[in-house]
Amino acid sequence: MSASTLPTTLTLTRPDDWHLHVRDGAALAAVLPATAQQFGRAVIMPNLRPPITTAAQALAYRDRILACVPDGVDFTPLMTLYLTDNTPPDEIKRAKDAGVVALKLYPAGATTNSDAGVTDIRKTYATLEAMQREGLLLLVHGEVTDPAIDLFDREAVFIDQVMQPLRRDMPELKVVFEHITTKEAAEYVASAGAHTAATLTAHHLLYNRNALFQGGMRPHYYCLPVLKRETHRLALVAAATSGSDRFFLGTDSAPHASVMKEASVCGAGCYTALSAIELYAEAFEAAGALDKLEGFASRHGPAFYGLPVNTGTVTLQREPWVLPESVAFGDATLKPLRGGETLNWRLTAAT
Numbered sequence: 001m002s003a004s005t006l007p008t009t010l011t012l013t014r015p016d017d018w019h020l021h022v023r024d025g026a027a028l029a030a031v032l033p034a035t036a037q038q039f040g041r042a043v044i045m046p047n048l049r050p051p052i053t054t055a056a057q058a059l060a061y062r063d064r065i066l067a068c069v070p071d072g073v074d075f076t077p078l079m080t081l082y083l084t085d086n087t088p089p090d091e092i093k094r095a096k097d098a099g100v101v102a103l104k105l106y107p108a109g110a111t112t113n114s115d116a117g118v119t120d121i122r123k124t125y126a127t128l129e130a131m132q133r134e135g136l137l138l139l140v141h142g143e144v145t146d147p148a149i150d151l152f153d154r155e156a157v158f159i160d161q162v163m164q165p166l167r168r169d170m171p172e173l174k175v176v177f178e179h180i181t182t183k184e185a186a187e188y189v190a191s192a193g194a195h196t197a198a199t200l201t202a203h204h205l206l207y208n209r210n211a212l213f214q215g216g217m218r219p220h221y222y223c224l225p226v227l228k229r230e231t232h233r234l235a236l237v238a239a240a241t242s243g244s245d246r247f248f249l250g251t252d253s254a255p256h257a258s259v260m261k262e263a264s265v266c267g268a269g270c271y272t273a274l275s276a277i278e279l280y281a282e283a284f285e286a287a288g289a290l291d292k293l294e295g296f297a298s299r300h301g302p303a304f305y306g307l308p309v310n311t312g313t314v315t316l317q318r319e320p321w322v323l324p325e326s327v328a329f330g331d332a333t334l335k336p337l338r339g340g341e342t343l344n345w346r347l348t349a350a351t
C-alpha cells in the first residue's frame with residue numbers, strides 16, 4: 001500500500017483489557033487513569049502482596065480502584081481471586097455474589113508474587129468444580145516451574161503436563177490461557193474447543209527475544225512468560241489476526257518502578273498501559289490486519305466472558321508522537337515500554 005492510501009483514522013468499539021496489573025496505593029493511583037481512558041473494563045490481576053484471595057478482599061480492592069477512576073470516565077474493573085491450594089469451594093459462591101468474574105491460577109513460584117500459588121492443580125479440584133457450576137472462569141499463567149525445564153520451554157511443557165489433563169477433567173470450565181507466547185500454545189488454544197481461549201499481549205505480538213539483548217541487556221523487555229523466538233511471535237500474530245473469537249486482548253501491563261527494573265535482579269513485567277491500544281494497532285497494521293483489531297480488542301473478550309460489548313468508541317489517528325521516557329509512580333518513576341520512542345498511532349478521542 002502506498003503511503004497516501006494508508007488509513008489515517010481508526011475508530012473502534014471501546015475495547016477492554018482482559019489481563020491487567022494495577023498494584024495498590026500510590027502505584028495504583030499512578031497507573032489506573034491511563035487504562036480507564038482507553039478501556040471500558042479491565043480484568044484486574046490479584047497478585048498483590050498479600051494476594052487477593054477472598055470475595056471481601058476483592059470488593060475492598062475494587063473500591064480502591066474505583067476511587068482512582070478520573071471524573072467523567074466510564075470504567076469497570078472486573079475482579080479476580082488468587083487461587084491457592086486452600087481456596088475453599090464455598091468462597092466461590094461468595095465471589096460470584098460479589099461480582100468476581102474469575103480466579104487466577106499461578107503455579108507457585110512462576111512469577112511476581114506467586115509464592116502463595118498452586119503447588120498441584122489437583123489440590124484445587126473441588127474449587128474448580130464449584131467454579132464450573134457457578135460460571136466463574138479460570139485464568140491460567142501457563143508455565144511449569146520445574147527448574148530442570150528450560151525457561152523457554154516452560155509454556156509448551158505446561159500444555160502437556162497441566163492444560164490437557166485439566167481440560168479433560170473439567171470440560172465445562174471456561175479457561176483462559178493468559179499471555180500466550182508460543183506457537184504450541186496458539187495451536188493448542190485453536191484446537192481446544194469453545195471453552196478455552198487465550199489473551200495476547202502487545203509486547204509478545206511486537207517483539208521476539210532479541211529485544212531483550214539489543215545492544216545490551218534491556219530490562220524493560222523482561223516479562224514472564226519471557227519473549228520467545230521469531231517463529232513463535234509470528235504464530236501469535238497469526239492467531240491474533242485470524243479473526244478467531246478465542247483470541248483476545250490482554251495487555252499484562254505490569255508496572256514495576258524503574259529502580260526495580262534497572263537492578264541486578266530485575267522484576268518481570270512490561271508497562272504498556274500508557275499506549276496499549278496504539279501498540280496493538282501497530283502490531284495489527286504490520287500484519288496488514290487492522291480490520292481484525294476491533295474483534296480482537298472489543299468483541300471476542302466480552303463474548304467469551306458472557307458480557308455485553310461496550311457502547312462507546314475510541315479513535316486513533318496516524319500521528320507520530322513520542323511516548324514519555326518515564327512517568328511518576330508514587331515516590332518512584334516508571335518507564336513505559338518504548339518510553340522516549342516514537343509511536344505512529346495516537347489515541348485522540350474516547351467515548
Ligand code: DOR
Pocket residue numbers: 021047111112141222223224225254255268269270
Ligand atoms: O511479567 C510479568 N509480570 N508476568 C507475570 O506473570 C506477573 C507480572 C507482574 O505482576 O509483575
Ligand code: ZN
Pocket residue numbers: 019020021045252254
Ligand atoms: Zn499478568
